[in-house]
Amino acid sequence: MHIVIQSDVFVIIFLTALICLLTIWLSKKIDKADPLVKPTGIILPVILGVSKIRDDVITNVGPKVAKTLGPYILSIAIYIFLSNIQGLFSVSSPTANYSVTLVLAAITWTLTQIMQIKVNGIGSWFHGFIEPLAVFLPMNIFGKFASLVSMSLRLFGNIMCGGVIMTLIYAGCQAFSNWIASWFGASSAINFMAPILAPALHAYFDLFAAFIQTLIFVTLTMVFIGNEMPEDMKKSA
């Protein structure tokens, strides 16, 4: 039997261990803090981030569902953000692997279908396939899977293409510095054009695009689940 382990698996294990240790350390620090004093230091951005995500979730799905959905949204937000950044440390990020993003989008899709069945009943879910006319069956089948395909491909495409473009830029900088060094009759072993041209692109691909894609994924999850619910279900506690 021939077993192949991709290198992304080690990055995923390391990242999970890092998030575990980080959250345990932060929660011990928050336990020791005085609740009547203004928080300072590392606790302040953590409290602001958690309360912002909690308010967003409650606005979209109501307080009753937010008790169980809120922690899931926070944990995938941290996980996706930390794994999109890995381009800065020259490691292949887990979300540049289609398996990871497909699983994350599949969890969101399953939660959406479960909420639909809970609100309308399972007979109405099957009846939705032939909703206006029976000839619409192929289009309705694709329409149900459209959100799964589009969410997974959006995250995968952004992060993987960012990594490929950075690799090409580094190769281009090496060729450029070889050409400049050939004026003095040598070829350059050190890639000295890269620290001039690459950092701005790192800031765009690895920080800005990573943050925006995390925000998009999390917001779309909340909006898809919240759209299935009737208005009075969102108000009751």
Add this chain to the structure above:
Amino acid sequence: MDISVGKGLIAIGAGLAVLTGFSTGLGEGNVAAHAVEAIGKNPEAEAKIRSTMILGIAMTETCAIYGLLTAILLIFVY
């Protein structure tokens, strides 16, 4: 000729795939134009308008990303 006809056709296909960027440019310019106009009419809602505009731009960017993904897959796998 050094390169086979098959590889040449793959290169043409990869070039055609990136043409999706054309409509993305039009659409995102439209989004930003309406956002700037809305800020002009209502300057105190600027933060909310800006974050909604970023959300809209990232959703529209998906079309260009599909094209880029197809082109990269064609060149580096085939």
